[in-house]
Structures are given as C-alpha cells and as structure tokens.
Amino acid sequence: MPQIAQISATYASQIFWMLVIFAIIYFAIGNGMVPKIEATVDARDRKIADDLAAAHAARAAADATEAAYRARMDAARNGARVETEKAKADALLAAEGRVKAADAELATQSDAAEADLRAVTDRALSGIESVAAEAARDIVFRLSGAQVAPEDATRAARSALAA
Template identity: 50%
Template sequence: MPQIEQLAATWGSQVFWLVLTFGIVFLVVGLGMVPRVQGTVDKRDQGIAADLAAADRARAEADATEAAWRTRENASREAAQKLLAEARAKGAAATAERLAAANAEVQARVAQAGADIAEQRSAALGQIEQVAAEAAQAIVARVSGVQVSEQDAQGAVKAVLHG
C-alpha cells in the first residue's frame, strides 16, 4: 500500500515539527507567561496576608479600647450610684423638714381654732396634701429627674393618706 510506505517518510518530519512546536510553546508559556501569573498570585497572597494581619491588629486594638471603655463606664456608674444615694438622703431630710414644719403649722391652727375644728381640720389636711404633693414632686424630680404632674402627685398623696 502506498499510504503506509509514505508514512515512514513523513513521520520523521512530523515528529521534528511537533517537538519544535512544543518546545516553542514551552518557552513562551513556561518561561514567559507562567512566572508573570505566579508573581500576580504571590502578590495577591501577600496582600491577603497583610489584610488579615491588619484586621487582627484592628480587632486587638478594638478589644483594648472596649476594655478601657468598660472600666470607665463602671467607674462612672459607681460615681452615679454615690450621687444618687446622696440625693436620696438629702431629699429625705428635706421632706422630713417640710413635713415637720407642716405638722407644726397644722397643730398651731388646730389649737387656735377651737370653735370650728372640723373646718380647720379639713383645711389643714388640704394643706398637708398640697405640701406632701409638692414634696413628692420635688423628691421625684431630684431623685430620678422625672417631672411628675401635680394631679399625679396629689393622687398618690391622697392614696397614701386616705388609704
């Protein structure tokens, strides 16, 4: 067969050109392109590693900042508790003084007004309720910083005084 005989003659030149082509492709790709791609991959890996290290440093710094903030917050909370206790004590003393003054006034009026005890008694109770309502408003305002309406204070005083 002539095709088989021709195969031996062309086989050698085909193998030569095959080896030559693969050699050129190896030189171009293997020595030219692969190092560039590998360099890009290495730069990317280094960038990622640097970003991770920066993130770790930032997290550590944030943790330290948070710990310092919590320490300051706890100290501030303790100072606020002390101030609150002092304000409560002052409010209680002021309330005791106001109630003592109001009771003395009521006793003096009751002693002087023997003729109309029922009328004077209701007037004195009304004044006590008003003073107690004002005192309650003042105490609530000083202790908690919340403004209580006059009607709410009077309702609470009446509930306490009249059961």
C-alpha cells in the same frame, strides 16, 4: 506500496516539528508566563495576608475601644448611682428637718391650745361654780327661807362639783 513507505518519513518529520514546537511553547510558558503568574499569585497572597492582619488589628482596636467604652459606661453608671444615693440622702435629711420643724411648731401650737383650753375650762368652771352657788342660795332661800352666806354657798358648790 509507495504510500505506506512515505508514512514513516512524513510522520517522522511531523513528530520532530511537533516536539520542537512543544519544547518552544514549554520553555516560553515556563520561563516567561509562569514566573509572572507566580508573582501575581504571591502578590495576591501577600495582599490577602496583609488585609487579614489589618482586619485583625482593626478588630483588636475595636475590642479595646469597646472595652474602654464599657468601662466608661460602668464608671458613669456607678457615678450616677452614687449621686442618686447622695441626692436621696440629702432629700431625706431635708425632709427630716422639715418634719422636725413642723413637729416642733405643732407641739408649740398644741401646748398653746391646751393652755387656752385650760383657761377656758377654768373660766367656765368658775362661772358654773358661781351660778351653782347662786342657784343653791336661791333654792335654800325658797325652800327654807334661810339666808346662806355667799362664801358658804360657793364652798358647797365647789365641793359638789369636785365630787
């Protein structure tokens, strides 16, 4: 059959040209496109690596900034605590000074009041003494009709009040 005899010649020609086309495509893609794709992939990898390095550097800088911030905050807190304690101590000393001054003033006032009270008590006692002496002289005169000397009546009233 003649159709079957043609198959080997037709297929051989088609297989040849198919191999030639595949070789051209292989070398065109291998030599032309693959290097460009590899260069793009390498550039992307470098960009990613550079971005990661920049991110790590930024993170380290942020950590250093945060550590410096925390150190400043701790120093500020300690300074505030020291100032607060100093202010408390100063206020305590000032309050103690005012209390001592008030105590001294009150002691002076108390001493003056006690002296006034003693003076008033002495005057009252001397008034009571003289009234008691007069009353004793009067009672003795009314009961017995005898006159008692004022000095004797005063001495008797004083001894009675002392007891």
